Amino acid sequence: MSGQILHSDPQIVLGLETSCDETAAAVVILRDGRAQVLSSIIASQIDAHAPYGGVVPEIAARAHVDVIDHVILQAMTKAGIGFQDLTGVAATAGPGLIGGVMVGLLTGKAIALARGLPLVAVNHLEGHALSPRLEADVPFPYLLLLVSGGHCQLLRVAGLDGCERLGSTIDDAVGEAFDKTAKVLGLGYPGGPAVERAARTGDPKRFDLPRPLKGRPGCDFSFAGLKTAIAREAAAMGSLSEQDIADLCASFQAAVGDVLVDRTRQAMAAMVLPEGQSGRFVVAGGVAANLVLRSRLEALCEEFGWSFFAPALAYCGDNAAMIALAGAERLAQGLSDDLDAPARPRWPLDAEAARAAPMYKTGRKGAKA
8 A cells, every 4th residue: 555656636635743842744745746725723832841942752742642533533524625625744853852753744644544544754954945935936956044943054955865055054953052052041932923023123234243154165154152152142141121131132133144144155155056046045944934034045145146935924833734734745756655654753854865875865755855
């Protein structure tokens, strides 16, 4: 059953996403290469993790178990279809918190087995990489800046299984830096939206914060020093007023923006484009929802004459619509996975790293693993 070759059009796929602290299900239809989201349901766990200032893996896994059946039923009902209408099931198989990943992947396997449907075990990062294609025609190849709580990478995306990493963080992801900044300043969890809100009334020039690796060769990132600098500034001031917090957030956000723009500029200069083709740039992941950073990257694209793409805000964070789309695009190319596809806490997106590590081979049918 698993691994069968499908080329039917349209593909109607149920997607499941449980890699962190959102339990999500969605139904996406892919017809003639164009996607339509029929439903996208997300059950957030923010309230459960907020008292701890971050995600607690055991709490997350148990919460996924509690609600995943209900979330799937909501997604199917909103889409107005039955399981007999599906052409496949896609579930995140990694990277992520392994307990949560297992919940979604095992649920997807159960549905695929019970209904005789092909399964696609999706790389969560590939879901983010494809997310702008939920609403726009974004042809390959393109330059991708993937920025989230756990990842910060620049990649050339040539197609499915066709990612080349140009740079990545050597320490912390940018989303993690946002979360730690919010925690230091007492802004609560999740940190990214809280810092962005506070920064709106702040002075981005008040604090002279570092811009790690800015101006250096290459496309790698570093945010540990910036995160430490915020903690030191806050500690040196002692009692912080609302304006102090706003100024610290604005200064931090400006520093992050300078780093992202500088590193992306380097990647644009390094990326070899097909003859006669203008550049295409995609920013995706949870941090792509930050409107200030998004606008700065869009301005960079205007400077270079590149097209700018970003997913709608609803699809920047973890969601199952992007997982369903990744599954649908793979099924349209005749790719599916065996039911013994493993859950992975780590799973590199770029093809070179995946080939170098046998543990990351997928068992995928229709193409080389």
